[in-house]
Amino acid sequence: MIQKRMKSLAILLVLLLLSLTGRLVQIQLVSTESFSDHNVNLIESSVKQRTQVMKIDDGRGDFYDKNGRPLSHEVIPVLVLFPFLNKMDWPAEKVANIINEPEYLLRYELKAAKEPFAFGGKTPLKLTEEQSQAINDLKIPGVFAVKQKLEHDGTMAEHLIGTLTKSDELKAKSYPNRGLSPDTYIGITGLQHTFDEFLLSEGESKLVFHVDGSGGPLFGVDVKYVEPANPMYPVKVITTLDSDIQAAAEKLVDRHGIRKGGLVLIDIEKSEIAAIVSRPKINQRNPNENSGSKNRMLMQDTPGSVFKTVTAAAAIEHDLVPPGRTFNCDETIDGKKEPKKKLGTLDFEKSFSQSCNRTFGDLAKEMTDIDPDFLLSYGSKLGLIGQTGWQGEKYHSNFKQLDKEESGRVWNDKAVKKDKKLAAHAAIGQQDVQVTPLAVANMMATIARGGEKRMVTAVRKVSFNNGTTAIDFPAKEMEGERISPYTAMKLQSLLRSVVTEPKGTGASLSQLPYEIAGKSGTAQTGIDKRELNKWFAGYFPYKNPKYALVTVKLDSNDQEAGVTSLFKEMVEEIYRIETSSPVPD
Template identity: 30%
Template sequence: MDLLRKKRVFFTLLLLGGLLVILMFRLGYIQFVRVNQEVLETGRTMREMSVLQREQGIILDPGRGQFLDRHHKSLTGQMVYVPVLFPLPDRITEEQKSEILEMADILNINPDTLWTKWNALTSPEWWTLASGEPRILTSREVEAIQAKSVGVIKALPYMKRYIDSENGRQWLGYLAELPEKTAKSRLHQEVRDPFNVKSGAGGLERTLEPLLKGLGPTIVSSMVDGHKQPLNGTLGARVIAPHNPKYPLNVETTIDLVLQEQIEKITKEAGVAEGAVVVLDAKNADVVAMVSRPFYQPQQISLEKNEWANQALKAAVPGSIFKIITAAAALEQGVVHPQEKFHCTGHYGKYGLSCWKTEGHGTLTFAEGFAKSCNITFAEVASRLSSKQIADAAESLGLGRTVGFEKDHYLGQDHFVLFDHEEKGRIFNNKESIQLNDEGTRIQTAIGQRDVQVTPLQAANLMVTLLHGGKVQSPRIVSHIHYADGSLLTEIPQKRLIDKNVPSIQQSTARKLLEFMDKVVEEGTGQTLKEASWHLAGKSGTAQVIQNKGKRNHQWFIGYGPGESPEYAVAVLIKNVSPSSEHKATSIFKQVMDLLAKTHSKL
């Protein structure tokens, strides 16, 4: 019996030992796979990764992809030099201290403040400004720091992502700390710094985040012991970067940076507090410039305060520019002829509707009513239409839906979009409103009031659509994405918005609407544009809105030029201005078109 018991104990121990060996092998395999996955993700060697586990550091370059304009000018990413302070050794002589504090004179910093900061360091840090941004060194300061050869401070290259001044490029977006999107790599966690580890939180930074995040950061670090305390001296100071010639990627936008900057200046000098200007290439609807007011500083955006907004993609009451849609519906349905005559006394007699010209326009044709933006003429025409016919015409011309480039299952994303937070706008409040077909609602909608909302991007794209015979284009703001070595990753294709359930308007209708817009400049509300460098055409609009219980106006002008051979389509929106204000939108439209004409003549 004893022998049998001993055998049982022996085999039990043997089994337990075998299970322990298998468990140890499995744990080792998991660790091996994890480490190798880190190597694949970051492009770093296993030796570098083992060293980084014993280091603390800051990120000089997050390895994020960069943006370029259509002429390959940088929109992000400027290499500058910043001062990086390393922890002081445990023992330091008075002579060494004196030499170190000479840096205070070079950096123009109070010596006591600098010394206090240095003594508190346990890991490398850069000297920051009140804004939290690293202090940028001048070339003279860089030379002075390098000449001193003080080991506990170095002038190191830092990738500054955005310009310091405010601008109207909200389409570019901004970065923010998004806990749900932080890198899964444990390597990143070891060197995480709240100022640097950020993801795209708005604009192209957000929509292209999977492509932009790169392979990992460039880190300046110092060796730490097992308790993450700095080792004596500064021998451990080092810079480590991923090694992959393909990354980070470069995103080529359709933006012309020079034009963008000049249009930003125009809106600033005009005193535009809120609004947008959109310039599209008339040939393909590419975004050449997109300015949003008020301006923003991407490095200072607070995610919690929800400060970021691209006014070019936000829907607003359109006013009389919507008469283009009403005219399209009327011509398509054959309920009016361009030469049919109407009589405007200044009042419609129902629904409290009046014309902007209080004494009335008198007798005028439908084409003249369009050029002079007569509300009474359009009320009469709208009474002949149904709500559905107006809604269908709007949708057929790209309103009431997003128009920016988007595609399912593209570039590794289930649903790829370029324009972040692009709003659809609306024609009627809901489907029930269309079915009810209330005449009062329909007439107010026909002149661009009531529940109608349109984005500046949709308005500019409406011009391009008419220039293309009624075929709705889908604007791009990105054309190509390149690897770091210059080779092409992908081209974002040009496309039209095709929906079998939404038929296009007839080409003859599109041509007639373009003729109407030419009359706006020749004899209507846009006559001041006859002094422009190009022959222009378009439509003005003034929408009545309520803000903070007070009456305000949205001013619009949308159009194209030159009339003979259109190159650009432009939409201008100025929001929430005093009802007594002059129509600045028309003036800004002229300035933008004159700028485009001057630029085009140099090509």
């Protein structure tokens, strides 16, 4: 009986030893990089237990304005402290004297630390070059002055720049053969998405210090600075934005209480986005939340009377508005008595400056007999219909700079374009007409250039870390027909009259430091809710055009103010910036 029990116990011990041996083989030889159902990398976990790491740069490429100033981050010299200093006798007083901070603050932050950190909390203390040199000259283990990349809480032009995710599912779908780590970000909206292949991290830059089992330093093992194996990364995406003007634009849009809408500013000569603001803001806690993540400046909406510019171009080129022709602006577009806005009898120029619907309804009915496609045709000639952003052949594929840019349209159903009543309503920017604020700005830039229509760029180039250019984006013209130089000149005069005429809808802009040409627009978008889109689009200076600007407030109501005042203050702010501290381009 005793022998039988001993044999059973021996067998049990052997099985237990075999099981433990098998487990050790699995841990140390078989599943070292994907242990358990959680795919734990045991090698990495082991290394983490023996090291303390301070990340300096995540390795993902970054965005800069046209003058090379970072838009979403800054790189500053900081004081890095490792928590094992708590177990050492180190000259804290010397470090405190160098950075001009009390010694007790150093020790207080250090006492609470479990990982290496930059002294100063969420806003680390920014060191001078002299302070950085003096700290590193002390050669204290666990005390370093390094340059660290710090992400801004609020990114400039956040909708244009876009958002990121660590989603393993999306990474596997987008880059099935890359084997990206769980900590790697990829772009899902904006420029972060369209330029993602350039921006992907090639590895972090970090400080690594080896420690013993109790967390103390392994003396004789120096701190290591680890950086990506490829010195060409991370890349720099040089955008077309002017960060001074962009910052001013965002403040003004918020000051004017724009809940839905924004503004877009184009450099006319270069056909570049100088500033762009979309509201509502992105929800930083849930950046993919639907309403806030959309860039309204790239989305279709109803333009209202801004679209009369297209009808005017068609009427001019078909000689429908000879000198002396007048229109009864006491009647609505449907020939009824105007209940509110009685303007009397007006000629073509005053009809445009005072925004008489009847005039452009009548012209549309006449144009429908000549060419039922006139609105689509002239919208295209003015760079308003279709996509506006830069696109072209790059790396054997059609590359588009702007993410999810929508195309403008005139008709939902082309079969109704011969209906004169519907054509009249479309001619004043109602009915089915949908355009993006960016395209409206491009229309104004096209007119200011005398009819030359171009694609609009948001990025000038992508540079490698050593400064060489990886890819650039030369200016490109938009395909298709243009308006004649004569028509462009007449449109310029009409747009200027909106501001110079005493009863013009833009008369409040007549005293600005730049001469303005432009067009207002109010569109009904929700009849039941009495919702309105309010626009002002134009360019300046009139005689030497430099900027095209669109301001828009979407889904507002009758009682809310329009956006002409926002346009006005934006022009004043640009004048202030450009005359006080000009930055060479």
